[in-house]
Amino acid sequence: MSAISIGQAVVLGIVEGVTEFLPISSTGHLKITEGLMDIPVDDKGVVAFTAVIQVGAIAAVLLYFFKDIVRFVTAWLRGLRHRDQRDNHDYKFTWWVIYATIPIVIVGLAAKELIEGPLASLWVVAGSLIVGSGVMWAADQMGRHRRGEEDTTFKDAMLVGSSQILALLFPGFSRSGATMSTGLILDLDRVAATRLSFFLGIPSLTGAGLYELKDAVGGGMDVAPLAVGTVVSFVVAYASIAWLLKFVAKHSFNAFVIYRIVVGVLLFALLGAGVLNA
Numbered sequence: 001m002s003a004i005s006i007g008q009a010v011v012l013g014i015v016e017g018v019t020e021f022l023p024i025s026s027t028g029h030l031k032i033t034e035g036l037m038d039i040p041v042d043d044k045g046v047v048a049f050t051a052v053i054q055v056g057a058i059a060a061v062l063l064y065f066f067k068d069i070v071r072f073v074t075a076w077l078r079g080l081r082h083r084d085q086r087d088n089h090d091y092k093f094t095w096w097v098i099y100a101t102i103p104i105v106i107v108g109l110a111a112k113e114l115i116e117g118p119l120a121s122l123w124v125v126a127g128s129l130i131v132g133s134g135v136m137w138a139a140d141q142m143g144r145h146r147r148g149e150e151d152t153t154f155k156d157a158m159l160v161g162s163s164q165i166l167a168l169l170f171p172g173f174s175r176s177g178a179t180m181s182t183g184l185i186l187d188l189d190r191v192a193a194t195r196l197s198f199f200l201g202i203p204s205l206t207g208a209g210l211y212e213l214k215d216a217v218g219g220g221m222d223v224a225p226l227a228v229g230t231v232v233s234f235v236v237a238y239a240s241i242a243w244l245l246k247f248v249a250k251h252s253f254n255a256f257v258i259y260r261i262v263v264g265v266l267l268f269a270l271l272g273a274g275v276l277n278a
Contacts (some may be wrong), residue, residue: 001089002048002074003043003045003049003137003228004037004039004046004066004225005042005045005225006224006225006228007203007233008027008037008039008068008225009224009225009226009228009229010228010229010232011037011217011229012030012033012034012049012050012053012074012229013053013056013229013232013233013236014035014044014054014232014233014236015029015030016030016050016054016056016057016229016232017056017057017060017232017233017234017235017236017237017239017240018236018237018240019240020054020057020176020237020240020242021061021176021197021198021201021231021237021240021241021244022070022176022240022256023136023174023176023181023256023260024129024174024176024177024179024181024256024260024263025125025129025132025167025171025173025174025175025177025260025261026054026174026175026176027050027073027125027171027172028128028129028171028174029042029231029261029263030123030243031120031122031125031171031172032125032150032263033272034046034050035122035276035277036276038054038145038198039119041120041121041122047116047120047128047212049112049226049229050214051208051209051211052203052209052212052229052230053209053226053227053230053232053233054205054233055205055206055208055210055230056206056229056230056231056232056233056234056264057200057205057233057234057237058202058205058206058209059151059234060233060235060237060238060241061177061201061235061237062186062202063201063238064238064241064242065198067178068199069202071090072090072093072094072097072199073094074087074090075088075090075091076090076094076095077095079091080092085252086216089150090243092154093152093157094150095162095266096154096158096198097157097200097202097203098137098203099154099157099158099161099188099202100157100158100162100200101162101200101204101207103161103162103164103165104161104162104164104165104228105134105204105207107165107168107169108168108208112118114169114170117248118179119169119170119171120243121170121278122267122276122278123170123271123278124170124171124172124272124276125172125267126172126173126174126265126267126268126271127170127264128170128172128173128174128262128264129172129173129174129260129261129263129267130264130265131170131173132170132172132173132177132178132181133164133256133257133258133259133260133264135177135181135262136180136181136253136254136256136257136260137181137254137257138181139181139182139184139185140181140184140252140253140257141178142184142185143183143184143185143186143187143188143191143193144187145187145188145190146187146189147183147186147187147188147189147192148188148189148191148192149188149191149192149195149196151188151190151192151194151244152188154263155186156183156186156188156196156278157196157268159182159186160179160182160183160186160193160196160197160200161179161182161200161204163178163179164178164179164200164201164204164261165184172264173202174260175197176197176201177256177260179193179196179197179200179201180193180194180197182246183188183197183238190248190249190252190253191245191248191249194244194245196247198241201241207221220269226264248265
């Protein structure tokens with residue numbers, strides 16, 4: 001039998017959609033929600049379920065940035081065919097996204113048992129939420145916000161892409177938070193750092209979802225909850241993306257920093273009181 005019901009899948013889909021691209025850790029919030037609903041956070045089928053419903057959020061990104069993606073892919077294909085087109089920034093940027101995904105793939109495969117085992121603890125989530133908040137605050141203060149998306153380089157893409165490893169190893173750190181913070185440290189403006197985070201998340205999160213699909217289904221997870229959770233995450237994530245891009249254009253990340261600290265401290269308290277099982 002499935003470890004997750006349809007109702008629970010709806011709740012988890014909403015949580016995934018809201019938090020996947022906000023710098024507050026979707027993995028952390030999913031694990032907290034699973035803990036509150038007495039769903040075993042370290043169960044392989046459950047871990048796979050959360051990875052699969054991320055595909056719904058990625059589908060929202062593909063739709064929202066469809067014109068940009070078509071532009072990148074068109075420039076990339078044109079550059080593959082014609083050498084004189086390879087100086088185009090969109091052609092190079094597409095290659096950079098591919099290269100920048102390699103580090104997280106290597107670490108993800110090498111540390112799979114560790115990620116799904118000891119590091120899946122809610123204690124890790126609580127600590128990572130707070131530590132990640134400090135990193136985000138420092139990055140927002142340090143960054144001079146003087147470079148736009150057209151100014152991104154291969155170095156930017158590799159550093160931002162590699163920072164995703166932090167969220168992979170320490171659930172609660174936040175993939176979006178890590179990538180946006182790195183972009184800010186590199187002096188990208190908030191919108192450019194956020195868009196780069198979106199584009200770098202497409203291959204890594206899609207690959208993770210497809211890779212985990214076999215474990216979700218093979219681990220006793222019914223197809224219906226998977227489908228429901230994925231669709232719900234798609235709808236909610238699309239709205240979340242639109243809101244976030246408007247928000248970062250006019251505001252700092254301080255609201256996210258404060259929220260993460262509050263959630264992290266509350267989670268420590270709930271774990272310490274025995275209300276939640278780590």
